[in-house]
Amino acid sequence: MKRVVTFGEIMMRLIPEGYGRFQKSSHYRSYYGGAEANSAETIAQLGIESRYVTKLPAHALGEGAVNSLRGYGVDTSYVVRGGDRLGLYFMENGTSQRPAQTIYDRAHSAIAEAKAEEFDWDEILDGADWFQFSGITPALSPEMAKATLEACQTAKKKGLVVSCDLNYRSKMWSPAQARKVMDQILPLVDVFIANDKDVLGMYDDKTWTHSEPKERALEILNWMNDRYHFKAAAMILVVEMDYGRKGTWGALLSDGKIYQSRGFLVDMVESVGAGDTFAGALIVARLKGLSGDEAVNYAAAASALKFSVPGDASIITEDDICSLMKRSRSDWIAR
Amino acid sequence: MKRVVTFGEIMMRLIPEGYGRFQKSSHYRSYYGGAEANSAETIAQLGIESRYVTKLPAHALGEGAVNSLRGYGVDTSYVVRGGDRLGLYFMENGTSQRPAQTIYDRAHSAIAEAKAEEFDWDEILDGADWFQFSGITPALSPEMAKATLEACQTAKKKGLVVSCDLNYRSKMWSPAQARKVMDQILPLVDVFIANDKDVLGMYDDKTWTHSEPKERALEILNWMNDRYHFKAAAMILVVEMDYGRKGTWGALLSDGKIYQSRGFLVDMVESVGAGDTFAGALIVARLKGLSGDEAVNYAAAASALKFSVPGDASIITEDDICSLMKRSRSDWIAR
């Protein structure tokens, strides 16, 4: 079977029950998640071997994160144990005109304070077909930027496909810092995945011509491909409605040709993890040998379904995806 | 007071909290329900004497089912106790593009393994005015098909009105098996209730001309009336919107004349029990002497309200129905 290795963070998320606000909540639901971990869980659940690489404290909550990953079928044998704390984030559900709120508490986590040398990429990547990370991984610390670069270099040497989900986070680093690091790493990337907000945020020194979703996505794809020469690149397409809680969701994939998925009308019951699911499902689609058109629809359907699943992990099966692909008509045309 | 006797199954439903998926849920909400039991509970709560006939295991969960029926005012004095297990079904709430999922675990239940002779219809139906069952009852087993037939025969002999809610379930029997059994039973039925999907599923050997909801319903009513000579027949009418989670809901009633209810715009917060409520409320409407037009609106309003009530049981009062009938304008015209 094919194997994907993913490298990144995993945090505990704490979310007040119902639509309760932080100021007055006393009952929380917890999940373990993180952009890269979510992708790794998607990959495992869709039937591809999935190994996750991170560092977690040696205490029982770190074990909880390992338990969560393993439960979804992810191989955790290369998770390093040690360090002081588990990264956390608190999230408050939004509804009506009130947006979801997030309080990150990820600084000083085991992975943020890990050393690059704690990860032996030659061994970790052995026998694997694909290496995936997101822009959050190198943003964690200079050491993790170094580890990400080393992982990409080793992966290329060993003949793996390398993919990156851009995930630019302005609270973690400035656009200039991000560009400096990513300009070293992205040339090693074969498959690039992003949404337009992340690209616009990180390349804030550039002026873009288009504002309509599809045309802006094409403009970005062209510009990024010129700059980094990806083998394939995918952009999420969203048209928001109703204060951002509903919308039409899909994607563009470019690999020489351009493929556009159907648009899936979604209710954003859970706002976390759709992009991560897209990345994971796109990797699965490529490893399963789907055509460009099939792949972009498969990944878009998987990620559209994620909006219905509470928590970070994408508990979505092959059956769920196929059933949605059969059921759904194109929703790009306004209802 | 008028009395209705209903015959069928009652199961325990287990549903994960919130929108959690089966793969990862650890907290369940339970309800007792089943198509026929739901109708019986509607009848009791709308003020008509309601006796329920089924078989339940003699253990505490069987007692829980009896407790639930009695709580809604249903007479359980003819519930047979014995057998091995309570039928179960697991249900996962759907949302956004993800449909609700059901895992049935009803085989080998006390009622599925009961003998026809365990039910003394002469005594059970004594003093009653109406006998109701659904297509699930004879599908449980050949013995239950026999018991249903015997019940209908006794009911006719004693002068009761006999009604049937078609509820064709393809997982329980094939269309051919169903038709063979129902062709014996339906000629004894006075009042027939169905939705178009069930009719199309069971009479899969027939070609239908119309596809628009109202015209198809009329076509079905005509064809079924020709075949079985009902005194009255009702068809649910639905126009779905938004991935099947919203829609306009109403009904047609034919008793020589055709009556169409208003359309009620509904959000499908709970997907189980609306049809069962329709059947129960239609029986109540007839026993209370409502006109054809009033009856179809009463039953349609009651069942439209059911989409707002979690669980199988239709906890809907006469006041709720009247208040909706006053409040609501016709929603058949698109908003």
Place this chain on the structure above:
Amino acid sequence: MKRVVTFGEIMMRLIPEGYGRFQKSSHYRSYYGGAEANSAETIAQLGIESRYVTKLPAHALGEGAVNSLRGYGVDTSYVVRGGDRLGLYFMENGTSQRPAQTIYDRAHSAIAEAKAEEFDWDEILDGADWFQFSGITPALSPEMAKATLEACQTAKKKGLVVSCDLNYRSKMWSPAQARKVMDQILPLVDVFIANDKDVLGMYDDKTWTHSEPKERALEILNWMNDRYHFKAAAMILVVEMDYGRKGTWGALLSDGKIYQSRGFLVDMVESVGAGDTFAGALIVARLKGLSGDEAVNYAAAASALKFSVPGDASIITEDDICSLMKRSRSDWIAR
């Protein structure tokens, strides 16, 4: 810092979990609230000193109400303790075509049976800038009507601004009784706040010309101003959609000139407290010196956000309001 004194009731609300109905619920969520208390909590949380005046029983549930008020930063040092019971109300969430239901159990509460002389307004209002009450306060009992009148008189003497949120409750008194009492009190009021339903209910002896929301609001404002000579008056504007669970929400403010807020599209996740938040936020806006246009938008935005917060208390921050005001376009034009 500016200080507002608010006078009224605070009850315990009990609400079944989820969309459960009273007939079958066994798990309740409790909140402490009441129209005037909700306004007082809004004021405190938006940074103005807020003192609440009421009477509560000396037992632990009365202490719970005090704890709740204090938690939001409200000064409870003038809450009288004594009497027999805490007012209660049971509320059942509505959804789809089923409206929310309320069972009030507020009679014989400590505040309803308090004596006017238990409140020493000279001391209570000392150092304050504003006195706020709602039409529920004098409706509690003739003694509380007397206390409200005395409070207004003392407030005027001491140079405070006096404001009233009309909140006419037909279950508490008849229109004629209400008019008789309020005709004594309203001439002392500087800032008047209402929605059209309350005005139409209380002044049921008058015929109104307009039915379109904005024009009716203007008609009401003119007529009320002629009758009571307010310094400023505000009317809530709502256009309902989808069986009253969605709508466009905003307000008109008249202080010589007329200001209309933007319309905020809202999902009514929680139906209690939006009007109370409007009143509280309007007082804050005036005390912070916002212009008429800014004030009506500030108060409309705050109250539009309240529909997203479960419970009576308006847990809304200055940041939430500013962020909504920036984000939102006018939604008065149909989507």
Place this chain on the structure above:
Amino acid sequence: MKRVVTFGEIMMRLIPEGYGRFQKSSHYRSYYGGAEANSAETIAQLGIESRYVTKLPAHALGEGAVNSLRGYGVDTSYVVRGGDRLGLYFMENGTSQRPAQTIYDRAHSAIAEAKAEEFDWDEILDGADWFQFSGITPALSPEMAKATLEACQTAKKKGLVVSCDLNYRSKMWSPAQARKVMDQILPLVDVFIANDKDVLGMYDDKTWTHSEPKERALEILNWMNDRYHFKAAAMILVVEMDYGRKGTWGALLSDGKIYQSRGFLVDMVESVGAGDTFAGALIVARLKGLSGDEAVNYAAAASALKFSVPGDASIITEDDICSLMKRSRSDWIAR
């Protein structure tokens, strides 16, 4: 089958989750219960026909109380509907050195404000074998004292056995008031049930000689029998340990001869309803024809089990009782 008619109150109990205190709780569990209702539910569940007579408001929470009674198999066809409110009581679990706390809110309830004439005892008691009430029923109001007296008189006329569980409540009436009313009613009583605290509280004008549990119980039995000439009388015996949360529980029965039950070691997980269960189970034992020795053990075992069942209702089966009677040795001797 034998039928018992019971007359009294039923309230909603609200209890904070876990060991939470009232001052800070926001999640409550609700139960419906009341001393007499609890006995009626015990009787129905142990297989004797049980009719409950009370008055409940015509709203949905009143329906909830009816639903709860019916669920346990109690006949509610003579429950009067009307009046303003449902009686309530708030209860906080105790643990360790902190005792359970109760806040009653039962004044002004439908039953407390009912008229004696609303109950047609001739019809209600028709076909019954036994009439049961507790000392709380006449304490509700002079009208309910009158209704209780009338019920006893009618019962005697019709040849029913009349029983009374003393349940003296000092918050409801003074000892002198209680004695004045009960001195009219108790001479009509055949079977009397009490614990020593209630007797000592109500007959506070008498001096008692003994303080050791069994001897005091015998002294009370003798004195009460001299005064009221009961056919049978039973006294609960308790020896408390560990701050009142553990103890040995049993009873004495006198019907000419004296029978003492075994002592059952109990953990008081739920503190409400054990006495009510004792009364109900003793009635069942008598109606089933058990001997004096069997009856007192049956009732003591049933009530000892009640300490393990959360909520007011005694969900205890014949099997549970028999299994405990077989399992348990006498625990009167200290462990």
Place this chain on the structure above:
Amino acid sequence: MKRVVTFGEIMMRLIPEGYGRFQKSSHYRSYYGGAEANSAETIAQLGIESRYVTKLPAHALGEGAVNSLRGYGVDTSYVVRGGDRLGLYFMENGTSQRPAQTIYDRAHSAIAEAKAEEFDWDEILDGADWFQFSGITPALSPEMAKATLEACQTAKKKGLVVSCDLNYRSKMWSPAQARKVMDQILPLVDVFIANDKDVLGMYDDKTWTHSEPKERALEILNWMNDRYHFKAAAMILVVEMDYGRKGTWGALLSDGKIYQSRGFLVDMVESVGAGDTFAGALIVARLKGLSGDEAVNYAAAASALKFSVPGDASIITEDDICSLMKRSRSDWIAR
């Protein structure tokens, strides 16, 4: 690393919240468990490779069971998927004098209806050091008895240690049936584990001399060793107190010499899984090379801790065990 293969059942357990009874519960907590699965999870969590072999339906609840096993680090790559249903059991917590109640619903499960040939033991056991099963496995069906026998034969051929936890279940088969099957299997067993109740239940044709726990255990060990010639055998020792909810817990191990563990005073907060944990931990102790004395204490401490962990799975770490072994004095002497 050493690897253990375990073969058996895994069911879903459903347990009402708190001390609620089945008759009236509506909120359930679910766990996945089964005697053999619990042992496998203990083994994995104590750091030995643990492979679990069973059959589970291919639906989402079956996936939930796999997810649960994997989460604890168990290798599920040889779990067969297919069949109709997941075995279930309902369990009600006991407290005070009320014992826990269990309703099994395990008939017709995927594993109970599996064929022996679905398990390729040659491949499954490859590279393993130990094969473990319990007496429940062959009791599931004649096919599973056959599969167990084949597994033991293959294991012996491949040089694995074979162990059996007796777990005699009288609801699954009669003593005579059990003896007939087990007499074929037990001669292949190296390490035998049991408690006295199971031995007495299954060998009901034998008369035993001793009744005091330790002496009876020794008598059983001698007799069983004579009959089956085990290399090692362990017996659980329990002295119950307080209606079986407290007690002193430990074990005897015989491997030529006799070792007795300390007695651990336990509160039985969770009654399931202690024996399974003992079996798992004893296997771990042997594979880690602990001495007889160390091994019996390690396994006794692990299983004593299990009484504190809700759910079937033994979430107990090496640290927990070591810390208890250090902390605890011998509790065999009565307090």
Place this chain on the structure above:
Amino acid sequence: MKRVVTFGEIMMRLIPEGYGRFQKSSHYRSYYGGAEANSAETIAQLGIESRYVTKLPAHALGEGAVNSLRGYGVDTSYVVRGGDRLGLYFMENGTSQRPAQTIYDRAHSAIAEAKAEEFDWDEILDGADWFQFSGITPALSPEMAKATLEACQTAKKKGLVVSCDLNYRSKMWSPAQARKVMDQILPLVDVFIANDKDVLGMYDDKTWTHSEPKERALEILNWMNDRYHFKAAAMILVVEMDYGRKGTWGALLSDGKIYQSRGFLVDMVESVGAGDTFAGALIVARLKGLSGDEAVNYAAAASALKFSVPGDASIITEDDICSLMKRSRSDWIAR
């Protein structure tokens, strides 16, 4: 009214539901607490003005902590807002032989990274009568040690009583570090509170003669008084039973004379906050002018009750304490 100023930390505690273990929990209950904050809440609830001084992040969880403090009546007007994170601790309930487990995540909190100069003690302590802190406050950071020293110096200058609860935490600093800092601070302390474990932990360079609780406490009191010359000093006395979950709890107070409280038998349902409650209640007792004997019993009773209250905050009223003092006999003699 008297006013106490308390200085220290406040964290969010997260605790899995029931007896769930960290490795597998998904539902958490949250509380805000910290040793000093718990004392401040005790003081406010027992009727003394209580001001709390700390630093909290300016986000909504920081506001939650403020809300919690204010709810109990604590004055938070001198809480500094700013910094990055709220301190956290995760706590797992223990039961039977499994002890409670705590994972601290308090490093880098707002208070741990605050500067001494952020607290203007001259203003903060103005008008106050007492200054309280615990040994955790100076352990947070050198800056907080400096702030504590400055606070004590200012307090002494202004004539306040200064008290310290030793609370030595070996995970925060070494004994040598602690002694170095505390040797500067303790000479400024008037009233000293500790338990023997903390003293033995911090003064690990000293050899103690006695091991029996009371004699060791007296030895410690003498030695500490010789070293630091306190005006009064109190030591907690505990005799543990049943794996530390039950015990007898009380205290010694020395102020020239020695007073010993009664011993209160306790079940340790909640293990956090008893010592903090003792400190708070002792301060209250002194400010209310209770005698030495009354004071030590008042504080011991308050803290004994804390074991029954879930969460950090001591929700204990004057009535609770008085009622326990009346009810309880001395439990120092073994039961």
